[in-house]
Amino acid sequence: MSKKTLHPSVQQFKEFVKKNPKIVLEVRKGRTNWQDLFEEWYLLGEDDSRWDEFKEGNATASPTNDEGKKEWMQQVMGAVKNMDTNQLQNHISSLSQALGAIQGLILQFQGNPQSKVSRGNKANQPQHPFQFRKD
Known part of the structure; x- marks a missing residue:
């Protein structure tokens, strides 16, 4: 070759x-x-x-790694100082609600067996309509 x-x-x-x-x-x-x-x-x-x-x-x-890390930390600290905690809490709450809604949709489309069991009286019913017992 x-x-x-x-x-x-x-x-x-x-x-x-x-x-x-x-x-x-x-x-x-x-x-x-x-x-x-x-x-x-x-x-x-x-x-x-x-x-x-x-x-x-x-x-x-x-910049060297140390300088880059210092610069990054300064940016993060500056963002934390300028942060409004109430606004952040509202954003987190709305994000949590959106994730919950998405999770609910996914569970609905998957046909989650746990959601069928948790409906109450169906959980107590047997799987088959006729139960055969040995004497």
Whole structure:
């Protein structure tokens, strides 16, 4: 089995991506795709300022995990501070009612056997109309 050889420019681009792994993260996050990145790399070259944000030495490219967590916690705390508890309670109550209604519809369409048993006197009746007993 012969291995396909890539065009030299594609091999160079792969080496460039290996040197700058933040480019892979951009593609995985869906912000761009490989085709666009390759075309930009091919037209602009490796030394263009477009690639500065992806270089390893650049500390301002993206916040570290600790900074990202702190920022997220600040956003959550800000949302909690601005929250109206009465309004939140009303939303939770209406959501609970909606879920109860949906659950009731599902049970109705399923023909839940528990709902038939809980109707009272039918639960006490035997399954068959004739009971045969041994003497």
